[in-house]
Amino acid sequence: MATLGGAHKKHKVTVIGSGNWGSVISKIVAENTAANPQLFERDVRMWVYEEQVTVPEKSKYYDPSSQFSTKPHPLSQLINHFHENVKYLPGIALPKNLIAVPSLEDAVRDSTILIFNLPHQFINRICNQLKGHILPFARGISCIKGVDVTRDRVRLHSEVIGSTLGIYCGALSGANIASEIAEEKWSETTVAYDPPPKDSKAPTPVHTTQEGDVIPDGVVDLAAVDESIETNTPYKPRLVSLPSEYPPLDHRSLKLLFHRPYFHVRMVSDVAGVSLSGALKNVVALAAGFVDGMGWGDNAKAAVMRVGLLEMVKFGQYYFSESVRPATFTEESAGVADLITSCSGGRNFRCAKLSIERGVALDEVERTELNGQSLQGNLTAKEVNEFLKAKGQEDEFPLLTAVYRILEGSAKVEDIPHLLA
Template identity: 40%
Template sequence: MLVFCTPHQFVESICKQLQGKVNPNAKAISLIKGMEVKPDGPVMLSKLITKHLGIDCSVLMGANIANEVAMEQFSEATVGYKADTSIAKSWVQAFATPYFHVAAIKDVEGVELCGTLKNVVAIAAGFVDGLGMGNNTKAAIMRIGLKEMIGFSKLLFPTVSDATFFESCGVADLITTCFGGRNRKVAEAYARNGGKRSFDELEAELLGGQKLQGVLTAGEVFQVLKARNWEKKFPLFATVHKIAIGHLPPSTIVDYDNESAQKLHRNPSVGVIG
């Protein structure tokens, strides 16, 4: 059993080093958030591991900030598996404890994309915190972010289940990351400084050697949006990337969709349910 837990930009090089050295009957699981963007489209890291090593790869994601798990505070996680329930049961048994509950669902791509995309939404939530905009605004950004997570995931992989987003890997992890994660923390500092200090500088100052994944992921997601002409479908994701690279000020996080806002102003029935 192989467990992969590393910044996602190193996965491919690690797999290449392992080629020819792994038992073909071994099983892998990825705890890594992110994706690789290739010329022919995005590739999930679990698929990349399978491609390079020729072994099954499940994923483990969830609302479980590491230091709280280390203190044995109750939390949950989700294993996403492909088809073999015996493999899923093995991973649940390997990770589950009385204080760490693990559920398994047959949706590798959905679980993995939840863990990947929530970091982009957490960056947006951090901008809101840094600008002092309050809980109403933050809740709105989180709701919009969840909606874009679901839409993006289902466009990439139509088999992704809506139910996945109500597991620990989905809305629970999104809430945790938007209130307590390091992506939110650094994004808050970025917004407080008016975008004048880079994410790299703030990461080095605030994270004590830990790596920030949300900004990289936002860039990768934006590459997909650009290549497929999806920018207007996912305006929040696009805006997070543009703010992170300095093309827009942090304050535009609440002005991420001017076109929709103008339509609503002209026709108040737009966006009204019922």
């Protein structure tokens, strides 16, 4: 193939994470590496946080005469034996070229593509463990929804991964309820990736500073990281170019890695927009739940969704003005479609609705319905408010602010129309 030029190596893919969504993404990716042997090595490794699991009785693999059903075995062994994640994705056959690997180091060895799909609270720990064990020219895709918000700044998970490891990291997000995709019910997603253009051309890896000094590729520049935190702009590590032995790693090749007949991919370059959507939509879903709980009907629910969508755009434009495109929110699966799904039957929506119908605080619904687990929207609403308050910009985001005030008890749902007028 002309486009592959001098490429004689193939991309090796690792999925870091093997929960419900991690297993579904692993399934998709392994189907695609098998279907595109010109670009990818067939086998995909999936890192499994090892735990001891016994095949449960409801599993079709349950067999009282088998040791797997009578005593605990390492989950990675079960996955490789049955080609099914019997604990986190039961009932779904995984491709045979998907290999569960319990050692993080072994899982990522020589991989050019690292797909991050684990609970966000593990990002830092795992990235620190990965340091020094990945290819310096590896590239990442984060499937982890949400952003990391503090009083002072908003950081994308992909930024944290990228700057910790000194690699470029994009993001995947969309209207993606994992169980539906596992059953190959049709859906769409958005993959945001804006890599160094040289990855497509794969030139000789030489880097110079603005002053002309040659600096080692892939070295994390700590001064630049500090500056990025201070100025709240993404830290852009000096990347090691993809060597020319590999096929280009661009929108085309990533689409081939993720797109399936039942999982349609649109590629964009706006990583910030995709990531922010996945976080802020949960706050909007709370508002939709509140309004629906009041019995205000479909007009009102659509209205808060529309207002929320526009505040999501505005938030991106204010705080990621360099890179955010409004169309990511208003036209992509990661934006409007994910918002619609979350406001239809998502957990944030349902619990917010319940809190109004029962006349109790959302925290109380978390206690009674979720065993005290926190709703993402509840956390994000509070974090985002702290950030906006510090910036003195609460009034610019009346819906996000109204949700926060309802949560803390200083406003009522009845105030929403007035607060948005």
